[in-house]
Amino acid sequence: MPVGKSKFEVLKIALKNIKFKVGLGIVIFFALFAIIGPLLVPFDNMGYYPIKVGDRVIPKPTEPALPPGSLSKVFTPNGTVEVKHYLGTDSFGRDVYAQLTYGLRSSLIVGLLAGSIATAIGLLIGFIAGYKGGLVDEILMMITNIMLVIPTMALLIIIAAYLPYRGIGIESVIIGLTAWPWTARAVRAQTLSLKRREFVDLSKLSGQSDLQIIFGEILPNMVSYVFMVFILQFSGAILAAVGLDFLGLGPTKGMSLGIMLQMAVLWNAINLGYWWWAIPPGLVIAILITGLYMINLGLEEVFNPRLRRE
Amino acid sequence: MMNYLKRKIVIYILTFIFAVTIDFIIPRLMPGDPIAVLLSRFATMPQATQYLHGYFIEAFGLNKPLWEQYITFWKAVLHGDLGISIYFYPKPVAQIIKEALPYDLALLVPSIVASWIVGNWLGAYAGKNRKLDSYLMPVFFFLQASPYFWFAILLAYIFSVKLELFPLSGAYSYGIIPSLSWAFIKDYLHHWVLPFLSLFLVQLGGWAIGMRNMIIYELEADYVRYLEALGSSERTVMRHAFKNAMLPQITGLALQLGLIVAGNVTVQVVFSYPGIGYILMQGILNQDYFLIQGCFLVIILTVLAANFIIDIMYALIDPRIKAAYVEG
Numbered sequence: 001m002p003v004g005k006s007k008f009e010v011l012k013i014a015l016k017n018i019k020f021k022v023g024l025g026i027v028i029f030f031a032l033f034a035i036i037g038p039l040l041v042p043f044d045n046m047g048y049y050p051i052k053v054g055d056r057v058i059p060k061p062t063e064p065a066l067p068p069g070s071l072s073k074v075f076t077p078n079g080t081v082e083v084k085h086y087l088g089t090d091s092f093g094r095d096v097y098a099q100l101t102y103g104l105r106s107s108l109i110v111g112l113l114a115g116s117i118a119t120a121i122g123l124l125i126g127f128i129a130g131y132k133g134g135l136v137d138e139i140l141m142m143i144t145n146i147m148l149v150i151p152t153m154a155l156l157i158i159i160a161a162y163l164p165y166r167g168i169g170i171e172s173v174i175i176g177l178t179a180w181p182w183t184a185r186a187v188r189a190q191t192l193s194l195k196r197r198e199f200v201d202l203s204k205l206s207g208q209s210d211l212q213i214i215f216g217e218i219l220p221n222m223v224s225y226v227f228m229v230f231i232l233q234f235s236g237a238i239l240a241a242v243g244l245d246f247l248g249l250g251p252t253k254g255m256s257l258g259i260m261l262q263m264a265v266l267w268n269a270i271n272l273g274y275w276w277w278a279i280p281p282g283l284v285i286a287i288l289i290t291g292l293y294m295i296n297l298g299l300e301e302v303f304n305p306r307l308r309r310e
Numbered sequence: 311m312m313n314y315l316k317r318k319i320v321i322y323i324l325t326f327i328f329a330v331t332i333d334f335i336i337p338r339l340m341p342g343d344p345i346a347v348l349l350s351r352f353a354t355m356p357q358a359t360q361y362l363h364g365y366f367i368e369a370f371g372l373n374k375p376l377w378e379q380y381i382t383f384w385k386a387v388l389h390g391d392l393g394i395s396i397y398f399y400p401k402p403v404a405q406i407i408k409e410a411l412p413y414d415l416a417l418l419v420p421s422i423v424a425s426w427i428v429g430n431w432l433g434a435y436a437g438k439n440r441k442l443d444s445y446l447m448p449v450f451f452f453l454q455a456s457p458y459f460w461f462a463i464l465l466a467y468i469f470s471v472k473l474e475l476f477p478l479s480g481a482y483s484y485g486i487i488p489s490l491s492w493a494f495i496k497d498y499l500h501h502w503v504l505p506f507l508s509l510f511l512v513q514l515g516g517w518a519i520g521m522r523n524m525i526i527y528e529l530e531a532d533y534v535r536y537l538e539a540l541g542s543s544e545r546t547v548m549r550h551a552f553k554n555a556m557l558p559q560i561t562g563l564a565l566q567l568g569l570i571v572a573g574n575v576t577v578q579v580v581f582s583y584p585g586i587g588y589i590l591m592q593g594i595l596n597q598d599y600f601l602i603q604g605c606f607l608v609i610i611l612t613v614l615a616a617n618f619i620i621d622i623m624y625a626l627i628d629p630r631i632k633a634a635y636v637e638g
C-alpha cells in the first residue's frame with residue numbers, strides 16, 4: 001500500500017514500469033479505435049451502407065464475402081459509389097471493419113458498466129463484512145461463498161435465456177450482479193488488516209459513524225487496490241459478455257464482438273475460409289485483455305517492490 | 311480438519327439449495343408464460359397444443375400454490391426427474407444429460423489436469439529464469455486473455471481448414487456408432503484433440519501466471535535466504551519454493567472450475583461437440599426451458615462435487631489444517 005505517497009508520485013513510478021506502459025498503450029489504442037474507428041468508414045454498426053431516400057435511410061449490403069482491402073461498388077439512386085472494405089465483408093456483404101469498431105464500442109461499454117457494478121457490490125460487501133465482523137460477517141461471507149461456488153456463466157446463461165428482450169444495460173446488470181464474490185472476499189481481507197491501524201481507532205474516538213470511517217478513512221487507503229480490482233472486473237466482464245453474446249444471449253439488437261463471432265460460426269466462416277470474419281473480433285479481445293492484465297501486473301510491481309525485478 | 315470439513319459441507323448444502331431454488335424461481339419470475347412459448351412450436355396442431363398445455367400445467371403443477379410447486383420441484387429433483395425435453399420430445403431431460411455427460415468429462419478432466427500440471431511447471435520455470443520470463447509472460451497473458459471459443463475457432467481454422475489435420479466438428483465420424491471398439495476410440499480421439507487443445511492452452515496461461523507470481527514471492531522469502539546461506543543447491547531451494555507455491559494453486563483450482571465449465575460450453579458449440587454445453591445451446595436456441603434448467607442443475611452439481619474433492623485434497627495437503635487434525 002502506498003500510504004503517504006501522493007497519487008502523482010505513484011503514477012510517475014508506474015510510468016517507468018514497462019509492463020504498465022505497454023498495457024496502457026494497448027488499452028488507449030483500442031479505446032481510441034472504438035471512439036474514432038466508426039467515423040472513418042461510411043457503414044453503419046451492422047456493416048451496411050446507408051442510402052438516403054428522402055428522409056428514410058435504407059441499409060444496403062455490398063458484395064458478399066470479399067477479402068480484406070477489397071473495393072466494391074454500391075449502386076445508389078444518385079449513382080455508383082465505390083467503397084473500400086479494410087477487413088473485407090461477411091457472407092451478407094456487410095463491412096467487417098465497421099462491425100469490429102462498433103462491436104468493440106459496445107464491448108467496452110458493457111465492460112465498464114458491468115465492471116463498475118461488480119466492483120461496487122464487491123467493495124460494499126467486503127467493507128461491511130470486514131469492518132463489522134461478527135454475525136454480519138458470517139452471513140455475508142456465507143452468501144459470498146455460495147455465489148463463489150456457482151459457476152457464474154451457468155447462472156448468467158439461465159437468467160439471460162429467460163429474458164425476452166435484452167439490451168446492453170440489462171446484460172451489464174446481470175453480469176455485474178454475478179461477478180462480485182471474489183472481490184468481496186479480497187476487499188474483506190484488506191479491510192481486516194486496515195481496520196486495526198491507529199488512524200481508524202482515532203476516527204472511532206472522534207465519534208465518526210461506521211460508514212464515515214469506511215468511506216472516509218479506509219477507502220482512500222485502498223484506492224490503488226480498488227483500481228486494480230476494477231481492471232480485473234472490467235476484463236472479466238468483457239469476456240463474460242463475449243461468451244453470452246456468442247451463445248446468442250447478448251443484446252437482441254445491434255452489434256458486438258461476441259455477436260460477430262456467433263454469426264461467423266453460425267454461417268460457417270471457418271469452413272469457408274473467411275478468416276477475416278472469424279479471427280479479428282477474438283484477436284481484438286485477446287489483445288485488449290492482455291493489455292489490461294499487463295496494466296495490473298505493472299501496478300502490482302509498483303505497489304509491491306518484491307515482484308519488481310530489474 | 312473435521313471442523314474445516316463441517317464448515318465446507320454446510321456451504322455445499324446451502325449452495326445446492328440455493329441453486330435449486332434459483333432453478334425453480336427464474337422461469338416463474340420472468341415475464342411471459344414459458345409454457346405458452348413452448349407451445350407456440352406446436353401451433354399447427356391445435357389438438358396437440360391443448361393436450362400439451364394441460365399436460366405441462368399438470369406435470370409442473372402450475373395450478374397449485376407456489377409453496378406446493380416448490381416442494382414438488384424439490385421432490386422431482388431429488389428423484390433425478392428433470393422433466394421432459396420439448397426439443398427432443400418425448401425424451402426425458404435426465405436421459406439426454408446422461409448420454410452427454412461422458413463427453414464432457416472426457417474433455418474437461420484431462421484438460422484441467424494437464425493444464426494445471428504443465429502450467430504450474432512452466433510458471434515455476436519462468437519465475438526462476440528472468441530471461442525466459444520476459445519471453446514467456448506475454449505468451450501466457452495472451453493465452454489467458456483469449457476467450458476459449460475464439461481460441462477454438464483459431465485452432466479449427468489452422469489445423470482443420472488450412473492443414474486438414476483434424477476434423478472440424480462432432481465427437482466422432484458420422485458413419486460410426488459409439489462403442490468400445492478400437493476403431494471408435496481412434497476416431498473419437500482424432501475428434502477430441504482440437505477441443506482439448508483449446509481448453510488446455512487457455513487454462514495453461516492462467517496457471518502459469520499464478521505460479522510464476524507465487525514463485526517470485528517465495529524466492530524472496532526468508533527461508534530461501536536461509537537455505538542459500540546454508541549453501542543448499544538450487545534444486546533444493548526450488549523444491550521448497552515450489553511446494554509452498556502449490557497451496558494457493560490448489561485453492562485456485564477450486565475457484566477456476568466455474569470458469570472452465572463456461573469455457574467448455576462455448577468450445578463445444580464451436581466444434582458441435584455433443585456434451586452438456588452443446589445440449590444447453592440447443593435448449594436455448596429452441597427455448598426448451600426444461601432442458602436449460604436440467605443442464606444448469608447438472609453443471610452446478612458437477613462443479614460442487616469437483617470443488618468438494620479439491621477441498622478435501624487441500625485439507626490433506628495443507629500442513630496447517632493437517633496439524634489441527636492431528637492435535638484433535
